[in-house]
Amino acid sequence: MVERGLYRAIASAFPTGVTIVTTIDAEGQPRGLTSQAFIALSTDPPLMLVSVDRTSRTLAVLQETHAFVINFLGAGAEKLSTRFASKADDKFKDVPWVPSSLASGAPILRDHIVAFAECTVLEVHEVGDHVMFIGRVIGGQSSDGVPLMYYRRTYAAWPAESPAPKEL
Secondary structure (H helix, E strand, C coil): CCCHHHHHHHHCCCCEECEEEEEECCCCCEEEEEECCEEEEEECCEEEEEEEECCCCCHHHHHHHCEEEEEEEECCCHHHHHHHHCCCCCCCCCCCCEECCCCCCCEECHHHEEEEEEEEEEEEEEECCEEEEEEEEEEEEECCCCEEEEECCEEEECCCCCCCCCCC
């Protein structure tokens, strides 16, 4: 088996987009976490997968609510990503958000994102030290902007301009 440090070096050699997965607990309090573990899984039906560390304090809420929003962070949201990656109790303090009307009120972080996907949980799989949630995408939006990327423990904006639409 590969040593943990080598595993992290291998995994960090691939740049990823940064998301914040949000939900609402039974008392109506917003909960969330930073995640790079996102996959666009299927277009028919529209499915997305997020992977959550078993130590996350948001995990139990995700397992109970069966609904979440994946907020795809835009360039400049590094501090927000770091906040949601922490174990802080007040992650949403002074962070504007609107409730999803489709994903049980889960927070949409409109001021910090280039897209969001509203999801209901279709399947849950426990794998290693993570729990994977496959969500059926029931709504969302994409806008102009540059996504936030993470590579070898460093944040950066996507370096390229958005490509022009291709003609068919």
